[in-house]
Amino acid sequence: MGIRERLSGNEAVAYAIKQVNPDVMPAFPITPSTEIPQMVASYIANGDIDTEFIPVESEHSAMSATIGASAAGARALTATSSCGMALMWELLYVAASNRLPIVLTLVNRALSGPININCDHSDSMGARDSGWIQIYAENNQEAYDNFLQAYRISEHKDVHLPVMICQDGFITSHALANIELVEDDKVKAFVGEYEPEHYLLNDNENIAVGPYAVSNYYMETKKGQITAMRNAKKVIQEVGAEFGKMSGRSYGLFEEYRLDDADYAFVMIGSAAGTTKDAIDELRDQGVKVGLLKIRVFRPFPAEEMTAALKNVKGIAIMDRAESFSGQSGPIASELGAALFMARSESKVINYIYGLGGRDYTVDNAKGIVTELRDYVENNKEPEQYKYIGLRSR
Amino acid sequence: MKDTVEIRWHGRGGQGAKTAALLLADVCFKHGKNVQGFPEYGPERMGAPITAYNRISDKELRVHSNIYDPDYVVVVDETLLESIDVTAGLNPEGAIVINTTRPKEEIIPHLKGYEGKVYTLDARKISEEALGKYFPNSPMLAAIVAVSHVMEKDEFMAQMRDSYQHKFAKKPEVIDGNMKALEMAFTEVTA
Amino acid sequence: MSSNFDYRNINEKSPWQDITEGNQIYQAATSVSFNTGEWRTNTPVLDPDKCTQCLLCTPACPDSSIPVVDKKRLDFDYDHCKGCGICAAVCPFNAITMREGQ
Numbered sequence: 001m002g003i004r005e006r007l008s009g010n011e012a013v014a015y016a017i018k019q020v021n022p023d024v025m026p027a028f029p030i031t032p033s034t035e036i037p038q039m040v041a042s043y044i045a046n047g048d049i050d051t052e053f054i055p056v057e058s059e060h061s062a063m064s065a066t067i068g069a070s071a072a073g074a075r076a077l078t079a080t081s082s083c084g085m086a087l088m089w090e091l092l093y094v095a096a097s098n099r100l101p102i103v104l105t106l107v108n109r110a111l112s113g114p115i116n117i118n119c120d121h122s123d124s125m126g127a128r129d130s131g132w133i134q135i136y137a138e139n140n141q142e143a144y145d146n147f148l149q150a151y152r153i154s155e156h157k158d159v160h161l162p163v164m165i166c167q168d169g170f171i172t173s174h175a176l177a178n179i180e181l182v183e184d185d186k187v188k189a190f191v192g193e194y195e196p197e198h199y200l201l202n203d204n205e206n207i208a209v210g211p212y213a214v215s216n217y218y219m220e221t222k223k224g225q226i227t228a229m230r231n232a233k234k235v236i237q238e239v240g241a242e243f244g245k246m247s248g249r250s251y252g253l254f255e256e257y258r259l260d261d262a263d264y265a266f267v268m269i270g271s272a273a274g275t276t277k278d279a280i281d282e283l284r285d286q287g288v289k290v291g292l293l294k295i296r297v298f299r300p301f302p303a304e305e306m307t308a309a310l311k312n313v314k315g316i317a318i319m320d321r322a323e324s325f326s327g328q329s330g331p332i333a334s335e336l337g338a339a340l341f342m343a344r345s346e347s348k349v350i351n352y353i354y355g356l357g358g359r360d361y362t363v364d365n366a367k368g369i370v371t372e373l374r375d376y377v378e379n380n381k382e383p384e385q386y387k388y389i390g391l392r393s394r
Numbered sequence: 395m396k397d398t399v400e401i402r403w404h405g406r407g408g409q410g411a412k413t414a415a416l417l418l419a420d421v422c423f424k425h426g427k428n429v430q431g432f433p434e435y436g437p438e439r440m441g442a443p444i445t446a447y448n449r450i451s452d453k454e455l456r457v458h459s460n461i462y463d464p465d466y467v468v469v470v471d472e473t474l475l476e477s478i479d480v481t482a483g484l485n486p487e488g489a490i491v492i493n494t495t496r497p498k499e500e501i502i503p504h505l506k507g508y509e510g511k512v513y514t515l516d517a518r519k520i521s522e523e524a525l526g527k528y529f530p531n532s533p534m535l536a537a538i539v540a541v542s543h544v545m546e547k548d549e550f551m552a553q554m555r556d557s558y559q560h561k562f563a564k565k566p567e568v569i570d571g572n573m574k575a576l577e578m579a580f581t582e583v584t585a
Numbered sequence: 586m587s588s589n590f591d592y593r594n595i596n597e598k599s600p601w602q603d604i605t606e607g608n609q610i611y612q613a614a615t616s617v618s619f620n621t622g623e624w625r626t627n628t629p630v631l632d633p634d635k636c637t638q639c640l641l642c643t644p645a646c647p648d649s650s651i652p653v654v655d656k657k658r659l660d661f662d663y664d665h666c667k668g669c670g671i672c673a674a675v676c677p678f679n680a681i682t683m684r685e686g687q
Binding site: 006032117118138139168170171172174175176177178271272274275277278358360361362363 | 416419420423428429430431432433435436455456457458459460462
């Protein structure tokens with residue numbers, strides 16, 4: 001049994017960082033992730049850990065310095081949100097193509113226009129094609145657990161890719177809640193020492209990092225990246241299972257909640273999945289067979305695994321907490337929709353956009369969605385295919 | 395007690411309503427409960443109305459929405475009664491606790507016909523007497539524990555002393571004052 | 586891996602499996618074997634009779650293509666000289682002339 005505690009999501013991730021004691025953390029503050037580097041700086045000042053903290057002048061520099069530290073051979077990380085990650089944009093691609101096992105703890109916040117500090121997934125969803133592994137949390141416990149697993153995934157020899165550990169801004173980052181922590185010695189044993197094979201500060205090896213790649217090499221390089229990304233699927237599941245043996249909490253690519261015999265399913269990411277679970281329990285008590293597929297890993301996208309898990313479901317509500325402006329669907333729906341088509345799925349699908357800029361998502365919202373989905377499946381009453389939840393409308 | 399007790403706090407930025415909600419979550423956690431304590435965030439401005447929430451339960455808490463049908467409401471600043479619908483969705487089986495110097499009869503007309511129990515407390519008087527300063531959150535915390543019975547008084551007082559000993563490790567002189575404020579609030583909160 | 590690593594095994598015919606992670610190169614001074622001299626359209630020619638071995642040309646060369654041994658400059662390193670003509674311009678004794686072509 002672990003240690004019973006109560007921590008906010010930010011406190012939980014900062015505590016995980018303390019337990020891992022990485023080598024270098026360059027960071028620049030931005031709401032709602034500011035507390036993470038702030039708490040880590042306190043741990044360092046108090047002598048709890050010997051991480052080198054680099055106060056930088058922007059997020060562009062934060063990611064640049066993290067890349068430099070990682071290339072040098074350090075276990076490196078940074079934290080950010082929203083516009084902060086947008087300023088890292090170019091470097092996200094550099095970190096991934098340089099195959100550096102960096103960890104970024106992202107606290108999801110709407111990416112501006114209009115400026116807003118609250119949660120949605122527009123920041124990380126915008127970066128979904130940057131080559132980073134993306135792992136999302138429903139609550140403080142998962143944010144903590146995911147961080148503890150991050151380096152095991154990123155540093156794995158078959159992967160060597162940066163990992164983004166995401167949690168919902170304010171909703172989990174600033175909410176105090178129960179959590180079970182893993183003992184320090186178990187964390188140390190689980191995460192292990194970082195022993196990079198190639199690194200700049202190695203006296204015994206000459207190395208060039210990040211050379212220019214002309215067209216003759218570029219596609220071969222990208223093939224290497226996507227192969228590593230596909231390898232990550234297996235590694236993430238192995239690490240999640242091993243974490244389960246240690247802590248009692250196992251993790252896979254996604255969580256299936258009452259999905260086995262479900263006629264209707266939600267597919268979603270993040271804290272709102274917890275709210276949906278309560279709605280599912282209420283509906284199940286009324287005899288409605290509803291379940292949930294909560295995506296934990298969005299990159300790599302577990303297409304085959306998800307379509308297999310959803311194969312007997314009659315109606316699917318794909319829930320996106322980000323707009324993609326394709327005019328057709330949000331990011332999860334466009335990818336899962338394509339996967340369902342490839343798998344010759346006959347499920348009826350509605351895509352809902354919810355929770356943008358911190359708009360609340362409630363148990364009643366979830367129940368209303370199931371009503372609509374049932375009407376679609378049972379009465380063939382086709383709803384609008386792509387719609388906003390909780391929107392005021394004339 | 396219901397499976398899950400839901401509490402909504404109304405205060406103004408800087409008065410400590412958020413801190414009080416986090417302290418309540420903390421003390422209920424120590425009591426063995428599953429807890430949530432979270433504020434509703436916007437641009438943070440001193441004096442602007444803020445809302446904070448608590449869920450306290452024996453069950454695992456999974457809901458991550460705000461609270462629309464609370465069992466209890468705590469109003470840390472009575473001037474909010476004019477501008478905020480503090481009893482919105484409030485369970486008539488529950489109660490509202492208001493920090494005010496006025497008699498209850500003067501408060502009730504502002505509560506939009508709320509039919510449940512109304513408790514009042516002069517947190518300013520208590521705070522100034524016990525601490526020499528106006529910090530309404532400690533008295534209001536004791537008041538909501540007294541009203542909601544989320545835990546017994548003796549245990550609450552013991553846990554709070556423990557919390558204060560950690561929080562005020564470097565200024566132990568304020569511990570007794572805070573404990574006195576809690577004690578007074580417990581006795582003085584009236585229906 | 587690095588001890589067996591030879592960058593010459595990676596070239597424009599290599600399959601993607603042979604490209605290193607992040608295109609990293611585990612060797613130093615690899616540009617020496619890259620024949621950039623073929624980019625040259627004008628070629629410096631040294632007249633040994635006029636050369637006084639003052640060595641002013643050597644530091645002026647942007648491509649380190651004027652080798653010096655025992656305090657004496659040798660002929661140009663035509664594998665790396667790109668024919669920019671700076672050496673010819675700085676030579677006080679007109680010992681270097683630029684010839685058109687390779």
